[in-house]
Amino acid sequence: MTAVVYIPRDASALSLGAERVARAVASEASARGLEVRIVRTGSRGLMWLEPLVEVATPRGRQAYGPVQVQDVAGLFDAGFLEGQVHRLAHGPVEHIEWLSSQQRLTFGRLGVVDPVSVTDYAAHDGYRGLQAALAMPPAQIVQAVIDSGLRGRGGAAFPTGIKWKTVLDQSAAQKYVTCNADEGDSGTFADRMLMEGDPFALIEGMTIAGIAVGATRGYIYLRVEYPHAYRVLNEAIATAYASHYLGADIMGSGRRFELEVRLGAGAYICGEETSMLESLEGRRGEVRVRPPLPAIKGLFGQPTVVNNVISLASVPTILAKGAEYYASFGSGKSRGTMPLQLAGNVKRGGLVERAFGLTLRELVYDYGGGTASGRPVRAVQVGGPLGAYLPASQLETPVDYEALSGIGAMLGHGGIVVFDDTIDMAGMARYAMQFCAIESCGKCTPCRIGSTRGVELIDRVIAGIDRERNLGLIDELCDTMLHGSLCGLGGMTHFPVRSALRHFPEDFRRS
Ligand SMILES: Cc1cc2nc3c(=O)[nH]c(=O)nc-3n(C[C@H](O)[C@H](O)[C@H](O)COP(=O)(O)O)c2cc1C
Numbered sequence: 059m060t061a062v063v064y065i066p067r068d069a070s071a072l073s074l075g076a077e078r079v080a081r082a083v084a085s086e087a088s089a090r091g092l093e094v095r096i097v098r099t100g101s102r103g104l105m106w107l108e109p110l111v112e113v114a115t116p117r118g119r120q121a122y123g124p125v126q127v128q129d130v131a132g133l134f135d136a137g138f139l140e141g142q143v144h145r146l147a148h149g150p151v152e153h154i155e156w157l158s159s160q161q162r163l164t165f166g167r168l169g170v171v172d173p174v175s176v177t178d179y180a181a182h183d184g185y186r187g188l189q190a191a192l193a194m195p196p197a198q199i200v201q202a203v204i205d206s207g208l209r210g211r212g213g214a215a216f217p218t219g220i221k222w223k224t225v226l227d228q229s230a231a232q233k234y235v236t237c238n239a240d241e242g243d244s245g246t247f248a249d250r251m252l253m254e255g256d257p258f259a260l261i262e263g264m265t266i267a268g269i270a271v272g273a274t275r276g277y278i279y280l281r282v283e284y285p286h287a288y289r290v291l292n293e294a295i296a297t298a299y300a301s302h303y304l305g306a307d308i309m310g311s312g313r314r315f316e317l318e319v320r321l322g323a324g325a326y327i328c329g330e331e332t333s334m335l336e337s338l339e340g341r342r343g344e345v346r347v348r349p350p351l352p353a354i355k356g357l358f359g360q361p362t363v364v365n366n367v368i369s370l371a372s373v374p375t376i377l378a379k380g381a382e383y384y385a386s387f388g389s390g391k392s393r394g395t396m397p398l399q400l401a402g403n404v405k406r407g408g409l410v411e412r413a414f415g416l417t418l419r420e421l422v423y424d425y426g427g428g429t430a431s432g433r434p435v436r437a438v439q440v441g442g443p444l445g446a447y448l449p450a451s452q453l454e455t456p457v458d459y460e461a462l463s464g465i466g467a468m469l470g471h472g473g474i475v476v477f478d479d480t481i482d483m484a485g486m487a488r489y490a491m492q493f494c495a496i497e498s499c500g501k502c503t504p505c506r507i508g509s510t511r512g513v514e515l516i517d518r519v520i521a522g523i524d525r526e527r528n529l530g531l532i533d534e535l536c537d538t539m540l541h542g543s544l545c546g547l548g549g550m551t552h553f554p555v556r557s558a559l560r561h562f563p564e565d566f567r568r569s
């Protein structure tokens with residue numbers, strides 16, 4: 059009998075040796091005359107166990123990890139192909155509490171399916187959402203997305219259905235659906251994982267968006283630093299065309315949707331939606347003045363949906379299972395689930411998809427296990443490089459949009475970066491200003507000049523030069539950048555700077 063072994067081909071697993079492990083399993087099996095079929099999957103997001111190898115058994119898939127090449131012969135000796143015990147064994151993968159306690163509405167197929175097999179996708183509830191959407195009038199699809207309460211997962215948390223309605227209400231010969239896959243936030247990897255591990259979910263979500271708003275063409279704007287996602291997406295798109303899930307006659311409906319991937323320009327600002335559109339049109343990524351909104355005048359001047367990977371990949375579940383089902387998860391105005399990404403100095407990093415409402419403490423301690431260094435947690439940065447630094451005393455805050463904004467923070471794309479007590483928060487505040495200076499597109503003065511002046515001011519404070527006056531100037535500068543910047547890069551830099559000053563003032567007074 060042929061044994062089936064699952065080994066991820068996700069970039070994080072590859073960086074930890076998954077390719078070498080896959081080769082070692084194949085050659086060990088052949089040396090022992092055993093028949094083994096290796097299925098390359100995405101990652102389940104338990105980064106602390108990668109490379110996580112799974113074996114199909116009558117008792118379900120058994121997990122072993124983290125597996126290195128030198129462990130492979132021992133795994134065969136122990137009988138891992140039959141799911142036998144070994145020091146790296148974790149039992150049935152779906153019983154690992156880190157995973158079983160999650161609510162995987164969007165990431166449920168990750169690590170389970172072969173990412174480029176459309177048959178596998180369809181066998182795991184894939185394309186049910188599109189099938190349902192094709193039987194509905196466009197306005198009803200849009201209403202379902204509004205009713206689900208889905209808000210943009212790229213950072214701004216704008217209601218996805220309302221954005222779609224604006225595009226639907228425009229009359230134009232050509233409309234577009236664009237997917238923002240630039241994923242520039244530090245400590246984030248949910249978009250990458252999804253595109254590498256379940257690309258059809260994104261393709262299906264974009265197709266539903268096209269049918270809903272009347273767009274026949276879509277583009278995925280993918281950050282150039284994601285070569286694995288680029289390959290997987292292109293392979294999946296070619297398969298979707300060949301199986302009539304894309305093209306001129308989607309699922310025999312006579313409806314058309316064309317899709318292609320465009321590589322990004324390697325700048326953080328290209329993730330800002332209007333900059334992304336400039337870049338997609340072949341120009342330098344520079345922010346456009348709004349209005350008009352992209353939903354009215356976007357790509358090539360036409361009505362355009364711009365959504366993040368996770369927003370779009372959440373849509374198939376909403377259409378397949380109903381808006382009410384999706385909306386039944388979450389808290390307050392934060393409906394559904396959020397893929398939270400645990401990174402930095404944390405023992406068990408990875409992807410945690412849970413309904414909104416769990417606390418930061420649950421994330422950092424129950425899932426993360428505290429710091430990797432074993433030292434006390436001092437700060438957690440939530441929401442990417444422009445997110446606030448929160449002290450350990452604020453870890454009881456629930457993860458939802460309103461609760462975080464209530465403490466002067468924001469959820470952004472769901473990145474949670476943990477720091478221990480050796481971190482110098484004045485240095486981190488300086489880094490935020492420096493990041494803004496380096497990444498500024500240069501279009502407006504508060505950001506272009508203000509960020510450079512900000513670095514200088516923080517340097518003076520750290521050096522103890524005229525400290526009180528310079529602290530006052532930093533405060534004024536933050537206000538100017540907040541109110542005078544054209545986009546969120548300059549407009550949000552005050553979050554890390556002010557939160558560091560507010561919660562860790564002692565770090566600014568060391569000299
Ligand atoms: C400086 C800056 C960088 C951004 N980078 C990204 C990004 O990498 N990915 C993303 O989806 N949204 C990013 N955004 C947010 C986008 O402008 C936009 O709100 C989002 O793509 C809309 O999709 P959503 O409504 O599905 O979140 C960025 C915004 C700013 C101001």
Ligand code: SF4
Pocket residue numbers: 327345497498499500501502503505506543544545546547548549
């Ligand atoms: S805030 Fe910065 S990045 Fe945004 S438009 Fe102004 S200069 Fe460009």
